[in-house]
Each structure stands twice: as structure tokens, then as C-alpha cells.
Amino acid sequence: MAGSKPNQMHLKYESQIREPLVDGNKDYHQITEDIIRPIEAKPSKLWYIGFSISVALLLFGVYSVYRDVTYGIGQWNLNKTIGWGWDITNFVWWVGIGHAGTLISAILLLFRQGWRTGVNRAAEAMTIFAVMCAGQFPIFHMGRVWLAFFIFPYGNTRGPVWVNFDSPLLWDVFAISTYFTVSLLFWYSGLIPDLATVRDRAKTKFRKFFYGTLSFGWTGSTKHWQRHEALSLVLAGLATPLVLSVHTIVSFDFATSVIPGWHTTIFPPYFVAGAIFSGFAMVQTLLIVVRKVLNLQEYITLGHIEAMNKVIVLTGSIVGCAYLTELFMAWYSQNEYEAYAFFYSRANIFSPYGWAYWGMMFCNVVSPQVFWFRKLRRNVVFTFFMSVIVNIGMWFERFVIIVTSIYRDYLPSSWSYYYSPTIWEIGFYLGTFGLFFTCFFLFAKYFPTIAVAEIKYVLKTSGENYKERMDKVEEQKVEEFAHDYAH
Amino acid sequence: MALKRYVVGCFDDEEVLFPAVKKVRNAGYKIQDVYTPFPVHGLDHALGMRETSLHTAGFIYGILGTTTALAGMGWVFTKDWPMNIGGKPNFPLPALIPITFELTVLFSAVGMVMTFCYLCQLAPFVRKHHFHPRATDDLFVMAIECTDRTNVDDLKGFLQSAGAVEVNYQVAESGWWFGRYDVEPKLYREENPVIG
């Protein structure tokens, strides 16, 4: 640090007004104990039950996909007019959920929101699993899935035939695969030191081997930490625009077209806001369960839940602002096709999909407004309930955008019937839930769900027991304080 | 590989560690490294390490990605197989931006992580000498390399006076190996059990 005295420790201080991030009387060792113990213990009954249900769902999904691949996507209730239905809705929904982890780690890091340390590891893991789920839908939507590699530009044997780099669908291929790769690297590079902690505590032979291999021989050397910090910071810097770009590009899938209700310039940032919104809701859903089951209430405190609820009300309102903007512009543009899409197909409660539009409005815009009240923000059960509502709402959003824009084609002869999914479409969706939760259960069992090293790093500034001892600093005169500690 | 001898001092508080590092360095000892359970800010400076230039590497990888993407797509669309897509020009820059951006990020991130692993010699199955198992838990472990002139007992005493809660002497092989983690290798032997 330029200008700082090199050998002087920086004061560990934070205002007592702030809620502690780590409750209870903790020291470094206690943190290790609390977070790593669940990994070393036998999983609880609840874990087995949850895991079995997830695997069962996954197997049902696999069977549904098997039907789809064997008999073709005629197994689904898509038709010529509604060519994108549940599958692409689910794709966008899962990708959206897959935004919170990287957002928490990257953007909140840059905005220096200290509370992210408690939730980032699990959120990143969730991100990766959600992106895995999302990827299934476009891949199996292709129908002949064994030719899926055609989407990559490679020197092929079919003459100089290239993919169309102008197509937003191809941008998606690059965006999703890049996002998956970078999120994985970000998550895993953060995980390495914590895995080393598990390794060094390991008693059994298998665990020593397993975590020894996974932790890449991490020693905790100062030089390595220095590089690790630099790496995390740059990856965070890269992931920030990346996370924006991914949902932006997903929104381009719609917005570059000239379909009413899809072609609007606000789509990119509005999709991103929606993604953050649903992602945080999913993080709440998972973490409220995790903190209870793994006994981590002292690390994922009410303060954390409240902070995430604030993000939910913020992004929900941004999304609401975008909905109203769209609706307004549909009128303001005086474009009759836009007006039809918005005022006949969507905002009209009596139209075939009016219920979906108003359901979306209620779940995404109206209901999160309850989080303006501190009492409700800090109510765990209510938050859990709301997080589910939000995710239902965000599913409806994608469904509304996709289906209501295409079910009434320009020619009345190609107007489509009411579209409802087959059991195999639903099965596929449930299957991705199975995949998601199977992965998450495994993660929660075998990996530290909270970033151990990062919690240790903030302990002396934000730990409850340390904050209580800050009275002296808190009462010090500003001039003296600055004299003693300013760098 | 050569065997090296170390005197290892373990501290349980970073507030004790910092003055200790200063004292040890002032006394002229060479600190091999300090192993900590979490990144201790300012410790790299206290140890006199230089700044890492990993960012610069990341920037270069990124530029490489940008160039690859633009050159690749440009070549395909203008030289190899020009096509009229929606009446747009053969080199439709706005439409190429998303992929260019993605590849920039991808190259930069992958390149940096690989560089990081290479520099820190991190990989699966890598074996290293660990001076103390609690270095990843709650101890700050300082390893001082002994030269021919080092008086081990003096150094131990010195570390203890500087606040170390645990001091010992280890002989370790430098370098890194491939191997299985659970097999106990004879990489170091603890000559003196823990003092104090």
C-alpha cells in the first residue's frame, strides 16, 4: 500500500452500529469446527430423505429425456406456432437463478458488502448447478441431440460450413459455456484453501486422499495468498460484466427479433435485474434450509437474510419499473402489434394468458414490496415463503414473454391453441430440479458450505465477541483516532 | 532433491505475528514463508514480497481472446465463407461484439487460473511439505531456513521471545512431487519435539 507504514497492522474495526456478521463467541478454530464438522459427521436422516427425493426426481427426468430423445420432441406439446414453450422458459428461468452466486461474490465484493462472506460459497455452488440445469433445455430442444456439437465452430468435415456468428442463439452458446467455465473456476479457486482445511483435519484414509487431491496441495503460503487475492479480485472484476452479459445475451435471443413484445431495447438490463431477483430468491430458499439443517445460524444470520431481502425488494422494483416501461412504450410507440401483444395478450385478464401476466405482476412487483418492512425482512419463515413466490413469479415472467408473444402469430390461421405441457415436458423440468438438488445435497455434504477462510478474515472486524470489545475505539475522539490509525 | 533445515515458529494471533516478523527480519534471519489460514492483509509487504503481476498476465490473455475472436470470425465471414445474413455487411461488427466479449473473459479467466496454478504449483496429486497441520486452521506458521551459521537453539529461543506458542525444528525436502496424499512419505523428521 502506497504511503502506509509497511510493518504496522491495520486496525480491525467496524462501527458497532453494524450487526455482527458472525454471532457467538468465536475464534479461528471454532469457525473451522463449526463449518467443517458437518462434513466429517454422518449425514442426518433429513439429508438422506432429501437426497433420495432428488435422485428420484432426477431419474424421472432422465426417463423423460430418454423419451424425448427416442421419440423426438413431438413428445412435448409444442406446435408450429408455439415452438418455444416450457423448455425455453425453463432454460431462461434456470439461467436467471444462476446469476446470484457470481453476483454475490463479484458485484457485492466490488460494492464492499461485507455480508456476502457468509453466503457466497453456497450461492456460487448454486449458480453452477443452475447453469448445468439450464444448459439441458436448449440441448435437448435441438431434437437430434447427438449432433449438439454442431453448435461449436470447428474445422468440420462437411466443407467450409460455419456456424452463424450473427445469431444470438450462437452468442448464447458462447455466453453460457463461458459463464459456466468462469463461475466454476471462480468457485473452485475460492474453495481450494477451505478444502485444504478439511484435508488437514482429515482422520480417515479416504478423506485424506479425497481432500488432498481436491485441495491441489495448498499450503497457505503468504505468496500464494497474495496471488490468490489478486486472482479473486480480477476474476470478480471479470465476472461482473460477464454475469451481466449472460442474461443480456439471453435477452438478445428475444430482443433482436421483430416479434411484438420481444423487440424492446430495455430487455438486456431488465433481464439482468430479473435474474438477480430470482437468483437471490433461490439463494434464500436454499440457505434458509441449509442454516437450519447444518446449524449455521451464527454464520448466516438474520442480518444476512435481511440484506438479501433488501436486494430482492430493490431488484423487484427495478423489474417492476421495466414492466411498466414496456407497457407504457407499447402505448406510446403507437405500434399496433406491440399494443396487441401487451394490451390484448398480456395485460388483459380475460385473454387466454392474462392470468399468467397478472400472476407475474403480483409475484414479482407487488409481493416483494412487503420487504420494505423490517419485521418481515427478518422473519425467516415468511422469507422462505416469499422466496418461493418470487421464483414462481419469475417463471411466469419468462412464460409470459415467450408464449404470449408467439401464440397469436401475424396470420390468424396460424393462431395456436392453448398450450399446455405434456407429462414428459413437466418430467424434464422436474428432472432438472432433481439434478439441481442432487448436486446441492452432495455439495452441502462434502464441501464447506461457507467460505471458511473468508469468515476468518472478517472475524476480528465483524465477529460479535470482537465488536463488543470495540467500545474504546468507538468512544475515541475522531482526531485521536485518525492520529493513531489513519494511514 | 536437497534437504533443507527449518526452524518453525507458530503464532496464534496475527497481532503478535506482525511484530514478530519485523523482529525476525531485523535480526537478519531469512523467512522462507509464513503459512496462514486466511489471507492476512499487509503480511506480504511485511515479509518484503514484491507485488504479483498476475493482473498483467490476465490483461494479456484477455487481449489475446479479443484478437482471437475478432480475427477468427472476421476470417470466416470475409475470407473463408462470406455470406449475406439479413442484408448485414460481411463484417457486422455489432453482431460480433457479444462473442468477442465472451472470449475475452474466457481467455483471461482460464489463462489466469492456469498461471496461478503453475506459479503456486497447485495441481491434483501434488505433494508438498506441510510445516504444521493447523496452518490451515488457526495457526500462523513461520518457517525460517537455517544456514550453516544458524544456531538452532538460539533461533528457537528468539522465536519464543517474539511470541511463538510452538517452536520446532524440521528437515524437509524442497520441491514438489506427484504422489498419493494418504501415503506417509519420509519427507521430514521432527528432531526435537515441541518446546513450550
Add this chain to the structure above:
Amino acid sequence: MASNREQFEVSGNMKTWSIGLMGVGILAFIIGFITKGLSSDEHQQAIFWGTLLYNSIFFLLICNASMFFICVTTLAHGGWQVTFRRVPEAISAVVPIFGLIAIFILFFIVFGLNHGDHNLIYHWRIPGNDQIILKKTGFLNPPFFVIWTLLSIGLWSYLGMRMRKLSQESDETSMNPEQGNRWIVRNTVIAALFTVWFGLTVGSTTPWLWLMSIDTHWYSTMYSWYTFASSFVTGMALIALFVIYLKNKGYLEYTNDEHLHDIGKFMFAFSIFWTYLWFSQYMLIWYSNQPEETTYFQPRTKEGVWKGVYYLNLVINFLCPLLILMTKNSKRNYTVMAFMAVLIIFGHWMDFNQMVMASISRDHVTLGWLDFGIAALYVGMLIFFVGKALAKVPLIPKNHPFLKESIIHHT
């Protein structure tokens, strides 16, 4: 710096500069008024009023962005900005003044520039037989314009004033953690109100009403968010500039390169964000290529005469911040930061210039002495009034509960 300079005093130099700039600006205004404003050529008149229009809106929005910055950092429980918080406060104190001027100019354009069958700038004012515009008059009509403009500026000023009052209140007595907490909650309430109102105005309706309606047929849902991004990044640059100035004069003893670094991050990040919105709006319209949408870009790209300004603005507002502000060292360097702040303010001023003027004068680039003259007038006023506001209260909110965090702030 050991001397305790808590109270800012407007230096003679600063006074001279601000009055000098205002003098130049008034001169330009008078000459412009005589040669263009009173000209018989309607086009010249439109250029004169258009120039006043975009300058007044630009400077109003960038000062208002300071209050937005204070409010969002308050909502996010930010601690790092406290040492220099009085600077954005002082900048936002200009909002009522610039607001009044903007109200005058906007209302004059709406009511005073109706020449027979058309208005020189806002075509919706007298729609004639244009069926599309006629249907838009539910939104674009003088009563709504007046009410919404007054409400927007009035509430920005009022809520901003409440925030500043609250901040000054804290100077009186020191607070223990409980009192501090209560004070923070009171801040949060007003900050939330301001932010919501900001979203309803700057984030949506106001830019449509004031700026987008100049191209009355054209529409873009992104427009307001784009305007917001542009004004916010400029607002950050303005804060940076004043912080650097005060620092150079030996004030703000607790603010150091750590804080400057974070301001620099904001400038960097929001430059990228602005570019992102720029690209999204441009690319989507370019890609789908519909005449009613591309009309906006015709004077600005390809064969348009505004092409140079349009792309230069992209270079200044995207490439320069991207390349120059990327490294840690440049964000901690006072000279580089001052240079970049000036560049960003200039770049986005030019952006506003093309947003308004390319629509008023599609065939001629109007960027010239009048633009710089009016800008000088505004810069002069900005320095003058911000200087006055800075001198009114202590520069450091010494009882702010997060001040100590801010003092030891570390990037």
C-alpha cells in the same frame, strides 16, 4: 496538512475563475441570443434554445446524481464515502438553482416557441394532423409536462434538502451507537424516498418527457436508463474533481488515495455500464433494422453528419476510461484521476449534446462556440454555488457513525 482545516473558504482564485467563466458564458448567451435567438431563421432559434435545453438538463442531472450517490450509499450502509460525503452534498445543493433555470427554459420552449403550426423543438406541442403524435398527447401535453417537471425537480430539491439537513444535524452533538443507529434509520427513510422518486423520474418518465419527446415519433424503452447511466457516471466524475481540488488545497484530511481509488472504481464501472446500455440500445435497433426505430440513428451514424461526434463520444466515454482507469495505480493518481474526470464530464456533455442537437438539427453539426459558451456559464455557476455550499458547513461530518470506518478505509 497538520492544520485543522475543517471549514472550507472560497479562495480568491476560485471566485475569479467562476465569475470569469460566468462572464464568458453570459457574453456567449447574449451574443447567441442576438444572433440566433432573435434571428428570423427558425432553425437558428431552435439551435439556440436546444443548446440551452441540453445544457440545463445535463448540469441539473449530474448535480442530482450526487444526491443519488449519497442515497444509495446510505441505503447500502456504505461507510467508505463518509470522509468526503459533504462534497456530493454540496454539489446536490445546486439542484434547486439549476432546477429553476431548467424549469424556465423548458417552459419557455413549451409555451414560447410555438410558431404558427409547429413548435420549434417539441413537435408534440402542436401536432397538427399527425395521427401518431395526436394519439400520444395523453402523455405529451403541456399540463402534464408542467406538473411532472415541477414535481420532479421539486421533490429532488426537497428530499435532497432533507438529506443535507439531517447530515448537518449530526454536527451538533456526538452520538452513541444507539443514537447513531436511530439517525441512520432516519437517513435511510429519506434516502429510500429519494431513490424511489429518482427511479420514477430519472429512471423512467422524465427523460422521455424532456428529451426523447424531441424525436416525437421515435421511442426506445432503454432511453431513460441510458440517460441515467450517462448522468450518474458524470456525477461521479464531478465528485472526484471536487475531492481532488479540496485535497490539493489541503482540506479533507481524512480522505486519501484509498477513497479516490473507490471513486475511480465507480467511474470505471459506470463507464462500462454506460457502454453496455449504449451497445444494447444501438445493437438491438441496428439488428432488427425497423425504419421507425432506425430514424434516430440516421443523423448519428453511417452517412449522418453527426457521425464524428457520435463515435468520438464512444471513444471518450468507453475506450479512455477502460484503458486508462483499468489499473490500480491510475485510480490512485490525482493527476490521472483529475484528467479522466474532466474527460468523462466532457464526453457525456457531448453525449447530451448529440442526444438533443442531432434531433433538432439533423443535417448540420451545431457543436460550436455557443455550446462551449453556455457550458462555461454552467461550469462557472457550478463552481460558484458549490463553493458557497461547501463553505457553509464543516467539510467533515465529524459525528457520522461510520466516519471512523471511512478513515481506515482500505480498498
